[in-house]
Amino acid sequence: MEWIRTKLDKLREPFNQGKKYEKFAPAINAFDTLLFTPNHTTSKGAHIRDAVDLKRVMITVVLALVPVLLFGMWNTGYQYLSQIQAEVGFWEAFGHGALKILPMVVVSYAVGLGIEFAFAIFRGHEVNEGYLVTGLLIPMIMPVDLPLWMLAISVVFAVLIGKEAFGGTGMNILNPALTARAFAFFAYPTYMSGNQVWVSEASNLDAVSGETILGTLAAGQQPEYSSMDMFLGIIPGSIGETSMALILLGALLLIFTKVGSWRIMLSCFIGAAVMGLIFNALPSMGIAGNELTNFPWYEHLLVGGLAFGIVYMATDPVSASQTTKGKWIYGFLIGFFSVMIRVFNPAYPEGVMLAILLMNVFAPTIDHYVIQASVSRRNKRKKGINPQINTAV
Amino acid sequence: MSKDIRIKKGHTLRLKGETEKTCVDAPRSGTFAVKPPDFHSVIPKMVIKEGARVEAGDELFFSKYSEEVRFTSPVSGTLKEIKRGEKRRIMEVIIDADPSDTYREFGTMDPLSADAEAVKNRILESGCWAFVNQRPYDIVADPKDSPKAIFVSAFNTAPLSPDVEFILKDKMDAFQAGLNALGRMAKVHLCVAHDSSLFGTVKNVELHKVSGPHPASNVGVQIHHIDPINMGERVWTVKPEDVAIIGELFMTGKYNAVRTIAVAGSEAENRKYFRTKIGANVTDIVGTVGNDVRIISGDVLTGQKLTNGQYVGFFPNLITLIPEGNKYRMFGWLPFTYNDIPSKSRTNLSWMFPKKKYTVNTNLHGEVRALVVTGEMEEVMPMDIFPMQLIKACMAGDIEKMENLGIYEVAPEDFALIDYVNTSKIEAQEIIRLGLDLMITEVG
Numbered sequence: 001m002e003w004i005r006t007k008l009d010k011l012r013e014p015f016n017q018g019k020k021y022e023k024f025a026p027a028i029n030a031f032d033t034l035l036f037t038p039n040h041t042t043s044k045g046a047h048i049r050d051a052v053d054l055k056r057v058m059i060t061v062v063l064a065l066v067p068v069l070l071f072g073m074w075n076t077g078y079q080y081l082s083q084i085q086a087e088v089g090f091w092e093a094f095g096h097g098a099l100k101i102l103p104m105v106v107v108s109y110a111v112g113l114g115i116e117f118a119f120a121i122f123r124g125h126e127v128n129e130g131y132l133v134t135g136l137l138i139p140m141i142m143p144v145d146l147p148l149w150m151l152a153i154s155v156v157f158a159v160l161i162g163k164e165a166f167g168g169t170g171m172n173i174l175n176p177a178l179t180a181r182a183f184a185f186f187a188y189p190t191y192m193s194g195n196q197v198w199v200s201e202a203s204n205l206d207a208v209s210g211e212t213i214l215g216t217l218a219a220g221q222q223p224e225y226s227s228m229d230m231f232l233g234i235i236p237g238s239i240g241e242t243s244m245a246l247i248l249l250g251a252l253l254l255i256f257t258k259v260g261s262w263r264i265m266l267s268c269f270i271g272a273a274v275m276g277l278i279f280n281a282l283p284s285m286g287i288a289g290n291e292l293t294n295f296p297w298y299e300h301l302l303v304g305g306l307a308f309g310i311v312y313m314a315t316d317p318v319s320a321s322q323t324t325k326g327k328w329i330y331g332f333l334i335g336f337f338s339v340m341i342r343v344f345n346p347a348y349p350e351g352v353m354l355a356i357l358l359m360n361v362f363a364p365t366i367d368h369y370v371i372q373a374s375v376s377r378r379n380k381r382k383k384g385i386n387p388q389i390n391t392a393v
Numbered sequence: 394m395s396k397d398i399r400i401k402k403g404h405t406l407r408l409k410g411e412t413e414k415t416c417v418d419a420p421r422s423g424t425f426a427v428k429p430p431d432f433h434s435v436i437p438k439m440v441i442k443e444g445a446r447v448e449a450g451d452e453l454f455f456s457k458y459s460e461e462v463r464f465t466s467p468v469s470g471t472l473k474e475i476k477r478g479e480k481r482r483i484m485e486v487i488i489d490a491d492p493s494d495t496y497r498e499f500g501t502m503d504p505l506s507a508d509a510e511a512v513k514n515r516i517l518e519s520g521c522w523a524f525v526n527q528r529p530y531d532i533v534a535d536p537k538d539s540p541k542a543i544f545v546s547a548f549n550t551a552p553l554s555p556d557v558e559f560i561l562k563d564k565m566d567a568f569q570a571g572l573n574a575l576g577r578m579a580k581v582h583l584c585v586a587h588d589s590s591l592f593g594t595v596k597n598v599e600l601h602k603v604s605g606p607h608p609a610s611n612v613g614v615q616i617h618h619i620d621p622i623n624m625g626e627r628v629w630t631v632k633p634e635d636v637a638i639i640g641e642l643f644m645t646g647k648y649n650a651v652r653t654i655a656v657a658g659s660e661a662e663n664r665k666y667f668r669t670k671i672g673a674n675v676t677d678i679v680g681t682v683g684n685d686v687r688i689i690s691g692d693v694l695t696g697q698k699l700t701n702g703q704y705v706g707f708f709p710n711l712i713t714l715i716p717e718g719n720k721y722r723m724f725g726w727l728p729f730t731y732n733d734i735p736s737k738s739r740t741n742l743s744w745m746f747p748k749k750k751y752t753v754n755t756n757l758h759g760e761v762r763a764l765v766v767t768g769e770m771e772e773v774m775p776m777d778i779f780p781m782q783l784i785k786a787c788m789a790g791d792i793e794k795m796e797n798l799g800i801y802e803v804a805p806e807d808f809a810l811i812d813y814v815n816t817s818k819i820e821a822q823e824i825i826r827l828g829l830d831l832m833i834t835e836v837g
Contacts, residue, residue, distance in 0.1 A: 001723055033760060037725025041718050041755040045820040046694045046812035047687065048406075048715065051734035051741050053759020054816055055726035057766060060740055063728060128762055170763030170817075257728065257739045261768060322767040322781060371779055375797040378777075382623050 008032060026120035030127040058129040060259045064250035065136050065312065069105075071246050072239040073097035076144050079199045079236050083208045097144075100200055101239055104139035107148045111155045112138070119164050128169035130176075130318075131159070137177035137312060140240030141305065141353075142184065143197040150188050154180040174360045175319045178309075178353050185353070193348045195219075198236040212236050213303045214342065217291040218349035230302040241305040251311040260315040263324065264331035268310040269301060271335025276300040279343060292343045300339050309352035310334065319360040323370040330366055334359045397587065398618045400605025402775040404737050404810055406552040408693070409750045410659040410714075412666060414559055419654070419667035421492065422674040425468045426485045426704035427453055432523060433826075434532045434833060437464070437483050445472045449670075450497035450519055450648035453486050461536050465520025467650035467671040469495045485704065494670070496647040504574035504643050505597075512577045516639060519648045523707065524635035528616060528628045530829045531804035540579045540627040544616055545572070545598075547633045548586035550607035551692040551809075555655035555710045557633050558591045559666065564637040565591070571640030572598050575631060584615045608775065613807045617776045622801045634710060654678060654705065658693075658714035659752040660686045676702050679712055687755050689713040694809035695822070718756025725758065734758060737814045738769065759818055766816040773810035776802065780811055784821055787828030792835055795828055805829070 014021045015028045032038075033055070042049060077093030112135045113127075120127040138155055162179030163172045185192045195211040196203040202210025213223040213235055225235050233243025254260030276297025282289040301307065314320060314334050321330035334355050341351025429437040436457040441447065447466040456462040468490040476485040499519055504512050516522050517536055525543075527534035534540070547557050561568055575581050576597045585592045587604035601619060603609050612630045622628050631639070634653060641649050650671040656664050656679055667678050675688055681701050682688060689696035691709040699705070705712065725731060732742045735751045743751070770780040778799040786794035805822040812821050 004723075005721055034726075036721040036723055037756075037758065038760060039719045039721050040757040040760065041687075042757055043698075045822045046809050047689055047696065047698070047713075047755050048693045048753040048813060049756070049758050049818065050738060050814050050816075051731060051736035051743070051758050052738035052814075052816050053726065053818065054762040054765060055759065056728055056740045057738075057816055059726055060728045126760055126762070128765075130765065168763065170765050258769075259738075259740065259766075317767040318765055320767070323779065324768065324771060327768075367782075371782060371798070374777055374779065374799075378623075378797065378799060381621060 024121055026126050027117050054129050057259050058132045060257050061133045062136060064253040067246045068240050068243060068250055069140060071233060071243045072140060073101050075233060075242055076100055076200055076239060080201055080208060100144050101139060103148060104151055107152050108138045108155050109135040111152045112159050115159045119168060130169040134176045138180045141177060141181050141238050143192060144200045144239055145197060145203060146191050150184060150191060154184040157183040170318055172318055174357055175313050175316045178313055178357055181353055182357060210236060214349040217295055220291050227299060230299060238305060241308040244302050244307050247307045247311050261327055263327040264315045264320060265310055267328045267331030268314055268335040271332035272301055272306055272339045273297055275336045275339035304350050305352045306338055309356055314356050321363045321366050323367050326366040326370045330359055330363055398601055398603045400609040400614060400775045402772055403606035403608055404773050405550060405606040407750045408552045409752045410657050410661055410664060411553060412555060412655040412657045412664045416666040416668060419669040419673065419678050422490060422677040424473060424487050424674060425490050425670060425672040426487045427464060427672050428485050428704060428706060429483050431707040432533045439475060441472055443472050443475060447472060448497040449494045459535055461517050462522050462533060463517060463520050464523055465648060499642060499646045501646045502643050504570065504577055509577040512574050519642050521639045521642055524631050526630045528622055528630060529801035530833055534629045538627045540629045542620055543575045543579045543581045543629045543631065544612050545631050545633055545636055546584045546610050546612040546615055547592060548589065548610050550610040551694060553657035553713055554692050558589060560634055560653045561637060562591060567637040567640035567644060569595060570643050571636035574639055574643055582619055608807060608810060611807055613804050614775055617802050624796060624801055632708060653710060655711045657711060660714040660716055671707055672704050675699050675705050675712060679714060682714060685717050686714050687717050694813060695806045716754045718754030757818055762817040764817050769814050769816065770811045773814055784824050787824050790831055800828060800832055
């Protein structure tokens, strides 16, 4: 270990302060600090610090994503192969999916981190770790057949317009991963929606149907999948969104480590369930409804991107509400609107992306009113203030 | 009327190296120092020159903008040196101490029967006013103000902090006399630990029992729960041992600036309580330490860094020695590894061992980043205050927002745990201090 350190110190010598490549220090630091937590000590303020840092937090989220990603690889292969042949081997399916998905992950990281590094050097700050998560999320919320160049352009848009334009990590209003998806959704709708995109090769081969459960429902038909299939995630959909079981596993890790807000997750599910129950109750109120409104509320929670969006994107601390009370309201409304948009959107039967982006925009407003309540409590006290202060300092 | 206060939010750090409960006399330092930077926002004006002879209680300097506030010598001897820093700012006033102190006589006084103005003047001329701290802003109080209350917090929840009851148990008469004197200026609130036994007989105060994790003993937290500060109001605070010094001044007529200093921390060898005078030399108490040890005058969260041969500050009752952490750690970001470093977050497993005591070092354990994680600051802020929003308002210098978010109720020390827990490694205490300084210049 010592000799690696000595080697690294030698390697980064030209990037040190006052040296030739000083300007590029953030880039080399990013790699250096990935290997070694630096030897920086406290110089002011508290003399001791918590073991947690942003790298740890972000890597924890990445860890929570890995099972979902691996399952996505298998499921991508399985959904395709099971429609054209009788027997599907595990590795056969996994390999098919991996070959499709790994290039997307590589492109997303390469493009996004490239921009992050450039901005870090340009602005003279260290590279923030936020993109480690965003870069993995973006491919996971895309349809598997999205051309890589479209993915790349979506990433550029998300990082430049969604994040850096607002000042970089910690300043963005919208969740960058969803910004990328929204960009692709509106810029390349034929690749992002419809019944041809959710299983690999579905747009090329007639034998393969690429319809999601929500798509089937919107077309007025009943899906052929059981609730168990929906829960396990052996259904068509975006790469990461299908497996409720593994998303819950990730959610547990996030809640256990306190990295993700359980308040947001819980209130989101409550909101979605409430909206689902309202729709389910329509027939008893004499309104016929349609296949989507009559879809059982608990299955509304299982299908589509709802769970994935709630666990990994609604909980993004930067774009979510920052106050505790605000988180409850923010989460509830995301769930509520997700199911509402899903049912009423005529073009595309899914709503979690739009619901989260909408609530991202409203999160500062929610926080404002939560904080205002504290401010009013404080101002109320002013009535009885002591008027005897004689001096100013 | 006594009201029990239960603090729920916060975090008690368990560190190795607690002080043993024995009290010894520290070897007498050859030199003592009063450091004007200990008194935030005071601009010192010297009244004596180098080489002059002083008794304990003789004036050294006064505050330029509040001339009644005098700062006096804790020991007798000759003024050795006035150490200046940048822009000729006075950093240390060093006194060559006599082997044993002689005192300036102020004369005895019974604070309960004497005139209130006389009590105040006695505190001012003896230099004991330096012990009186003002909230808001966390600065030396202005004697022209009439505060709505005086708060004394007679316990400690900070990591490795000294036991106030152990320090005070032989000085209860002086402590009571000091409270009597303070009581002539405003109503005194005494906050004690919920299991305290020493203060049951204390008179002329409103007693509050406080329980909960750190920062329950922070006087700011107590004020917030008992009688919160509004805009324009003033509250004074005095530390418990300083109350006893004030009391002794009235009982004996002498400014006997005794400081009982606990030595703690994993790197300290002789972990005892040392009896010395204010402004003692740290090396006389803990000896010379190596480069790999950090000397902290105060606790690990709010203290000041010292080097060998420097002087302990005016207020601290504690010297903490912990190892420096200037070492690299491979893959330090890997979750659930390095469980020997305590963490309030759960990204390592240290939270599973709530009883374990940790050796901590001064490593930052990461790098400074943008503020990303939310909710962690609120968990250690037991007040009706939004810490992250207040920090951001201070960074932006938005006075109206700072007022609305409660800047008058906080001091940097209330944000010490936020320094510790926050993922982005921001310096919350410094930001709050700068925010308070801005308020002083803009609002006053």
